[in-house]
Amino acid sequence: MVTYRTYLPGDEKKITALWNDTLLYDPVTPDRFRRLVLLDANFDPEGLQLAFDNGRLAGVLYGLRRRLPMSGTDLEEGSGWIPFFFVDPEYERQGTGEELMDKAFEFFKKHQVVHVFFSSYAPNYIVPGIDETHYAKGYAFLKKTGFQTLYSPVAMDASLVEFTLSDEIRLLIRERNKEGYVFRKAQDRDLAQLITFADTVFNPDWGRAIREGVPQGLPLDRIWVAYYQDQLIGFCLHGGYEGIPERFGPFGVDPAEQGKKLGKILLHLCLYGMRAEGCHSAWFLWTGEKSPAGYLYRKTGFKVTRKFHVMKKILDDKPFHE
Template identity: 65%
Template structure:
């Protein structure tokens, strides 16, 4: 007989074990699970819905809502997120996933949520959405539960073994520098500007990633900035998410400065720094394939390695 309940202390051991059995292409360690789930300021045990056969965990769906604002007082009080779900391969097609989804929907409805997303949660998403190629059954399951595709970000990777700065990039940098632009490694005096720029021009999660990364795992020399006559106009970094050195981003340039190649220059500055540090690859999980950034990455030698679908269901 299958029984259902929410998370209790100690369940994480079975959750990690079943996760790696059910999602072998995206395994997780106990430390990553602790950091991304249990230590998340928005973690609520009631949203972590579990299915058991006797004492054995056989299924899991994790729903989360915002308890701590990303910035200001905004709690996105109408939204909830599901960041992962899985059922033991030996127990699939028995309605366990459906019941778990009903349990997590009840959690959201009790907390007055009107929309549920898979899986565009910040700050601690596992993947940006469902990878249809890897998890075709999971994608079809979400569709059957009433989730609809919103958009499809892509992950990209670039091998750095053949990377070198071209004469074109060197010339472009000289031209911009003659116009008063500077490109440098961030210093303490730059941090307030960088974090506010990331928050206000782009995404509060980017500002959080920079701030928390520098406090915990991110060396200052991995944060690069561009200024024009002292005005901050762009930044990029690597190693900020989970302290993984080869993970690139976030990265942004003032929209009012577009068309001058500043993003291209910052990207190349960053890739050069990564290679100089001895890294062999650069990768990230989330960009728009047909966005300006997406085109820039492709022109710079990045290749699309995964596609995801961000899904939404109105409840």
């Protein structure tokens, strides 16, 4: 008989073992699970739902809401996230996943969460959404439980083995330099303005990646900044997430300065810096395939490697599987 409860200390080994037996395209180590889940400032044991059959872990579904603001005092009240879920194949189609989801919905309602997302949680998301190609059953399950697709970001990868700064890019840099633009690696004096710029012009998670990344070992040499006179107008970095050198981003240029190929310059400088550091590839998890950034990445040699669906459900007062 399957029984249900929330996380208790000591469950970690069973969780990571079943994770790696089911989420075959997104394996995790105990250390990574510790960092992304247990040590997350928003972790709440009551949100980590577990199903057991006589001591055997049969399924997991993780729900959480924000307990620490990403920026300022905004707790995004009313919003909750499901970063991952998985069920032992032997317990599929037996209501295990549905019961776990109902338990998570009870947790969310207890904390006045109305909007539930899979899985656009920041800062410690595993993937940005459900990968329909590799987890068709999971995608069907989310649709069955009332989730609807909001948008579909893509992950992209590029080989850096033969990457170099072309004559075109070198000429473009000289032209922008003559106009007063400066491109260089970040220094301590840039940090306050850079974090504020990333946080307010783009996304609080981008500012957080820099603010927390540098004390955790992110070298300033991995951050490129662009200035016009004394005004920061763009940046680009790698190694900001989980300390992985080949993980590219975040990357952004002030919208008021777009159209001058400043992003193209920053992107090429950062990728060339990665190559100089010994990286053989660059990758990231999240961009719009048909966005201006997506087109720029393609022209620079990136290729789509995975596609995800960010999904959302608005909770009501009824269990979904009645």
